[in-house]
Structures are given as C-alpha cells and as structure tokens.
Amino acid sequence: xxxxxxxxxxxxxxxxxxxxxxxxxxxxxxxxxxxxxxxxxxxxxxxxxxxxxxxxxxxxxxxxxxxxxxxxxxxxxxxxxxxxxxxxxxxxxxxxxxxxxxxxxxxxxxxxxxxxxxxxxxxxxxxxxxxxxxxxxxxxxxxxxxxxxxxxxxxxxx
Amino acid sequence: xxxxxxxxxxxxxxxxxxxxxxxxxxxxxxxxxxxxxxxxxxxxxxxxxxxxxxxxxxxxxxxxxxxxxxxxxxxxxxxxxxxxxxxxxxxxxxxxxxxxxxxxxxxxxxxxxxxxxxxxxxxxxxxxxxxxxxxxxxxxxxxxxxxxxxxxxxxxxxxxxxxxxxxxxxxxxxxxxxxxxxxxxxxxxxxxxxxxxxxxxxxxxxxxxxxxxxxxxxxxxxxxxxxxxxxxxxxxxxxxxxxxxxxxxxxxxxxxxxxxxxxxxxxxxxxxxxxxxxxxxxxxxxxxxxxxxxxxxxxxxxxxxxxxxxxxxxxxxxxxxxxxxxxxxxxxxxxxxxxxxxxxxxxxxxxxxxxxxxxxxxxxxxxxxxxxxxxxxxxxxxxxxxxxxxxxxxxxxxxxxxxxxxxxxxxxxxxxxxxxxxxxxxxxxxxxxxxxxxx
Numbered sequence: 048x049x050x051x052x053x054x055x056x057x058x059x060x061x062x063x064x065x066x067x068x069x070x071x072x073x074x075x076x077x078x079x080x081x082x083x084x085x086x087x088x089x090x091x092x093x094x095x096x097x098x099x100x101x102x103x104x105x106x107x108x109x110x111x112x113x114x115x116x117x118x119x120x121x122x123x124x125x126x127x128x129x130x131x132x133x134x135x136x137x138x139x140x141x142x143x144x145x146x147x148x149x150x151x152x153x154x155x156x157x158x159x160x161x162x163x164x165x166x167x168x169x170x171x172x173x174x175x176x177x178x179x180x181x182x183x184x185x186x187x188x189x190x191x192x193x194x195x196x197x198x199x200x201x202x203x204x205x
Numbered sequence: 206x207x208x209x210x211x212x213x214x215x216x217x218x219x220x221x222x223x224x225x226x227x228x229x230x231x232x233x234x235x236x237x238x239x240x241x242x243x244x245x246x247x248x249x250x251x252x253x254x255x256x257x258x259x260x261x262x263x264x265x266x267x268x269x270x271x272x273x274x275x276x277x278x279x280x281x282x283x284x285x286x287x288x289x290x291x292x293x294x295x296x297x298x299x300x301x302x303x304x305x306x307x308x309x310x311x312x313x314x315x316x317x318x319x320x321x322x323x324x325x326x327x328x329x330x331x332x333x334x335x336x337x338x339x340x341x342x343x344x345x346x347x348x349x350x351x352x353x354x355x356x357x358x359x360x361x362x363x364x365x366x367x368x369x370x371x372x373x374x375x376x377x378x379x380x381x382x383x384x385x386x387x388x389x390x391x392x393x394x395x396x397x398x399x400x401x402x403x404x405x406x407x408x409x410x411x412x413x414x415x416x417x418x419x420x421x422x423x424x425x426x427x428x429x430x431x432x433x434x435x436x437x438x439x440x441x442x443x444x445x446x447x448x449x450x451x452x453x454x455x456x457x458x459x460x461x462x463x464x465x466x467x468x469x470x471x472x473x474x475x476x477x478x479x480x481x482x483x484x485x486x487x488x489x490x491x492x493x494x495x496x497x498x499x500x501x502x503x504x505x506x507x508x509x510x511x512x513x514x515x516x517x518x519x520x521x522x523x524x525x526x527x528x529x530x531x532x533x534x535x536x537x538x539x540x541x542x543x544x545x546x547x548x549x550x551x552x553x554x555x556x557x558x559x560x561x562x563x564x565x566x567x568x569x570x571x572x573x574x575x576x577x578x579x580x581x582x583x584x585x586x587x588x589x590x591x592x593x594x595x596x597x598x599x600x601x602x603x604x605x606x607x608x609x610x611x612x613x614x615x616x617x618x619x620x621x622x623x624x625x626x627x628x629x630x631x632x633x634x635x636x637x638x639x640x641x642x643x644x
Contacts (some may be wrong), residue, residue, distance in 0.1 A: 059343070070426060070471070079391070081431055082429075082431040084433070089389050089390075089391070089570075089572060090389055093389075094436070096437070096559060096560045096561075097561060097562075098387075098388055098557060098558065099388045099389040099561065100388055100389040100390070100391060100546065100561055100564045100565055101565055101569070102569065102570050102571040103434065103569070103571040104351070104435060104565050105207070105563075106431060106432045106433045106434075106435045106436045107430050107431040107432065108426060108427075108428075108430045108431065108432040108436030108437065108440060108598075109432075109435060109436030109439055109566070109573075110436075111426060111427070111430055111442065112419070112422045112426050112436070112439075112440055112443070112520065112573065113422075113573055114421055115421075115422040115425060115426070116418045116421075116422035116573055119417075119418045119421055119422060121417045121418055121421075121582075122418040122576050122577075123415065123418070123577045123580045123581065124418075124576040124579070126579040126580075131620055177325070183208050193399070195394040196392070198392065198393060198394065198539055198570050199393065199394050199395060199396075199579065200393060200570060200572075200575065200576035200579040200580070201570050201571035202571075202576045
C-alpha cells in the first residue's frame with residue numbers, strides 16, 4: 048500500500064519538475080490547493096516564515112501574483128528567459144495524517160540564462176492532499192543547501 | 206588622472222562606472238576616508254558579541270569589548286595575515302588565529318603569542334602593529350554604528366547633518382525608542398557598479414518601467430484568493446509602484462543634503478500600506494505609541510513620510526518599514542548588498558510580520574520586485590563597460606532644483622535627478638581632496 052502511494056507521489060514530483068522546466072506556470076499554480084503556500088527559507092532549519100525573511104514565501108495570493116508576473120508580456124528579469132533542468136529523487140514518505148502525506152525528496156536544478164549557468168540543490172518537502180485527480184499541494188518547502196549565501200536574483204521558482 | 210573632467214553639468218563620464226582605476230581610487234579616497242555604516246549596536250548587545258562587516262572591500266569585525274565599547278577591526282591576524290574570525294556573528298571571550306594561535310581580545314588587541322622567543326627588538330606584543338588593525342574612529346548615532354579608517358575628519362554628527370533626522374525616524378517609531386536588527390538578512394549581488402544601487406533607491410522615474418511586470422501582476426490580483434497576511438502588504442506596495450507620473454510630480458519630493466545624502470519623501474503614508482485605522486494591529490501600535498509618547502508626539506512621528514533615505518556612500522534605509530541596506534563594492538562591475546530588518550521594541554509583536562512580508566516582496570533575493578532592479582543594474586553594467594556613448598545623463602531637473610530650508614537642495618518634484626548630482630558633488634570632493642590622512 049505504502050509503496051503504491053509512494054509511486055504515485057514520485058510521479059507527482061516528476062510531473063511537477065516537468066511542468067516547471069517547461070515553464071507552464073499556470074499549470075504549476077493549479078497543483079496548489081486554494082489555501083496552499085510555497086516557501087524557500089533563507090536559513091538552515093528555519094521554522095518560521097512570518098518572523099524571519101525568506102528567499103520566497105508566498106501565500107496563495109502572492110503565489111498567484113508571482114505566477115502572473117512570470118507569464119507577463121514584459122518581464123525584464125526573464126528577458127531572455129531562463130532554461131532549467133531539474134532532477135528529483137530520493138523520495139521518502141515522512142508523515143501520513145488523515146488525507147495528507149508529507150514527502151521529503153532531493154532535487155537539483157540547473158538554471159541557464161544569458162551565458163551564465165547556476166546549480167541549485169537541496170531538500171524539498173511536499174505536503175500533499177488527496178484530490179479527485181491525484182494530489183493537491185497544501186504546501187511546498189524548498190531547503191537550498193546554499194540558502195544563506197550571497198546570490199544574484201532568483202526569479203524562477205524551485 | 207583628472208577626475209574633475211569626468212563630472213560635468215548634468216552628466217557623468219561612463220568611466221566612473223567602468224574603469225577599474227577609478228574604482229581603486231574610490232576605495233582609497235571614499236571608503237577609506239568617509240564615515241561608513243558598519244552595523245547596529247543590537248548586533249553586538251553584550252561584551253564578547255561580534256558581527257562581521259566591511260569597510261569598502263576590507264573585511265572587518267564589529268565587536269563589543271568587556272568595557273562595553275564597540276571596536277571595529279580588520280579581520281586579519283597580525284602574524285601571517287590569516288582571517289581570524291570565521292563566523293558571521295557570535296560570542297567569544299577571545300579570538301584565536303587558526304594558524305599559530307595568536308590570540309586577540311574583544312578589542313582586537315593581542316593578548317597571547319605562543320613561542321614568544323627570539324624575535325627582533327622591534328617586536329612588541331603590546332604595540333598596535335601586533336594587534337588586529339583598528340578603525341581609528343568608531344562612533345554611534347543612537348545605535349547606528351559608523352566607522353572611519355581616517356584618523357581625522359568631520360565628526361559623525363557633522364557628516365550626517367540634517368540626514369540624522371531620517372535615522373531618528375527609524376527610532377522614533379518604536380514606542381520604547383529602541384530598535385533591534387531581527388528576522389534574518391538578505392544577501393544579494395549584481396554585475397554592476399556599487400554606485401548604481403543608491404542611485405536607484407531615490408529614483409522616482411523608474412518604477413513604471415522597471416517594475417511593470419509586478420505592477421501589472423498585482424493590479425490583476427483577486428483579493429478573494431486566500432492570504433495569511435503575507436501577500437496583501439506586498440501586493441499593495443507593487444500597485445503603489447504603478448502610480449502615474451502625475452503622482453510622482455505632484456505628491457512626492459526629493460531632498461538632498463551635503464556629503465551625498467538624500468531622501469525620497471511623501472511617497473505614501475501608513476494609510477496606503479497597512480490600512481492604518483482599519484488594521485487592528487496598527488491600531489494597537491498607535492495605542493502603544495500614545496501611551497509611551499503622548500498623542501502629539503505620536504501624530505508627529507506618524508506624519509513623517511520618508512521613503513528611502515540614502516547616507517552616502519554605503520547606506521540606504523526605509524523607516525516606514527524598518528528596512529536597511531548596506532552596499533559593499535566588490536569590483537568595478539560587481540556589488541553585494543546586505544538587507545536587514547528592524548524590530549520596533551514596544552510595538553505589537555504581530556507588526557513585525559508586516560515588516561518581514563514587506564521585506565520578502567520588495568527587498569528579497571527572490572522578490573517579485575527587486576529582481577527587475579537587479580536585471581537593470583546588470584544591463585547598465587554591460588552597457589557602460591562597452592565603449593560607445595561617453596556620457597551618462599543625469600540632468601533631469603537641473604534647471605529647476607532649489608534650496609531647501611535645512612541647507613540642502615531639493616528637486617522641483619521627485620523625478621529630478623538632483624540626488625545623483627548631489628552624490629557626485631560629494632564624490633568629486635572626496636576624489637579630489639588633498640592631504641588625505643589614511644591609516
């Protein structure tokens with residue numbers, strides 16, 4: 048049973064990575080629940096997005112605005128666009144409560160833009176709730192290994 | 206080099222942004238001479254607390270000594286030159302160099318040297334030459350710590366002049382008149398000259414173009430979508446950036462003062478962002494302020510509507526949302542910026558959540574707003590390094606600037622580039638100063 052659920056979850060993670068690499072931002076937003084949120088902490092072990100800053104912390108409203116910006120006609124920070132390539136692996140089911148599964152996985156993302164290539168990687172957490180066609184994201188947390196380093200701007204979600 | 210020729214009426218030679226020789230001169234003549242912001246006293250609350258910082262490119266450590274005094278020292282062992290303090294911040298009784306164990310006190314002075322034998326006569330463990338190099342002048346303005354590598358020069362209070370009132374506004378907003386650095390730090394970088402950063406922060410003519418993507422995305426945002434409070438404040442700010450030129454010309458102002466300082470004012474009051482009177486947290490804050498300071502003083506503080514205040518050469522802060530950015534030049538075409546948030550002591554705890562939400566949206570490394578600014582700096586970096594047009598135009602408002610009652614010059618309206626011209630008045634005075642005393 049658990050193996051079967053994990054396979055479904057792994058498929059979800061792979062599909063999400065594919066959607067992001069293909070820059071299908073609206074489809075990515077559709078993966079989130081109506082009150083879903085997205086979080087990229089700036090500190091290792093950060094527990095609170097409200098009293099410490101984050102590389103990204105979006106409630107549903109802000110996530111919609113972020114995605115709308117990514118699909119806008121004029122977006123200087125994405126002219127030219129970034130191309131990305133993501134690998135998702137090592138998924139483990141960490142918690143199961145009611146209809147929600149919390150899954151931990153590892154990811155690496157290569158971002159290429161205007162002659163520069165950057166590599167990001169770390170641990171990601173997805174809280175998934177059962178929905179009619181699979182899962183909806185209650186929240187997603189991305190822990191970058193270099194979360195607190197000096198960085199050029201981040202425009203593409205992980 | 207005749208740097209005077211690089212600055213003309215309403216225009217700046219592009220070499221000022223692209224020539225590595227000019228950059229080296231700036232490090233020596235501006236950053237090693239001027240007062241430079243190095244941190245806030247709340248980062249080193251108790252004796253033994255330390256926080257790393259920089260003066261220009263020099264790695265420095267701000268540390269509080271056992272006598273309570275704050276020292277700012279070069280992070281370098283006097284023995285063989287290794288970096289001594291390897292953590293960004295922390296607490297220590299003493300600092301031991303990892304190489305041969307030379308040990309320094311929390312004032313940067315040498316207290317122990319292993320194998321102290323056979324040195325020539327000039328070796329004196331008590332002499333300044335065997336300590337970590339001290340910034341000769343360190344002064345606090347109400348908790349904001351500045352250091353200067355020049356042993357002589359104007360006092361901090363003279364250097365700040367009327368702009369000290371913007372630092373006052375940061376503090377006055379706390380019911381207990383105390384503020385502290387809190388909530389983490391953003392560290393972001395761009396491939397452009399360090400001067401571009403402050404030049405953008407009082408630029409009232411850029412949001413409509415640079416921030417078009419976030420303005421439009423925010424304007425179309427449905428307020429019925431779920432929010433936990435984090436999104437709302439950022440979306441309000443993004444919309445505010447989309448105010449028409451008429452607004453920038455009729456309501457907003459730009460004020461400049463000696464030594465390159467300036468502020469953008471009357472951009473918006475608290476009403477527009479936190480919906481002052483309807484927001485229960487803000488109402489609670491007003492009560493705390495009135496209890497602590499009385500009604501008149503509270504009203505006076507809330508009526509101050511300064512947006513970004515720039516203290517040349519390396520500090521820009523925003524009192525209304527308690528944001529403070531420190532600019533670090535790395536090379537002629539590379540700059541790093543640290544952005545801090547401040548907590549108002551005595552204010553409702555929940556109010557700090559607005560500060561954090563605002564920081565994420567406007568000043569964050571992954572901000573929907575700031576990333577378009579960073580892209581712009583990068584494009585300027587490419588442009589000014591590529592030959593072509595010799596002059597950068599900063600002449601808007603040149604003929605209509607006028608004197609300000611506090612000894613400065615203000616623009617006819619906020620779209621004047623007077624704050625850039627004012628920075629270059631200071632730049633030229635630093636770059637051409639004689640009898641430099643640099644330790």
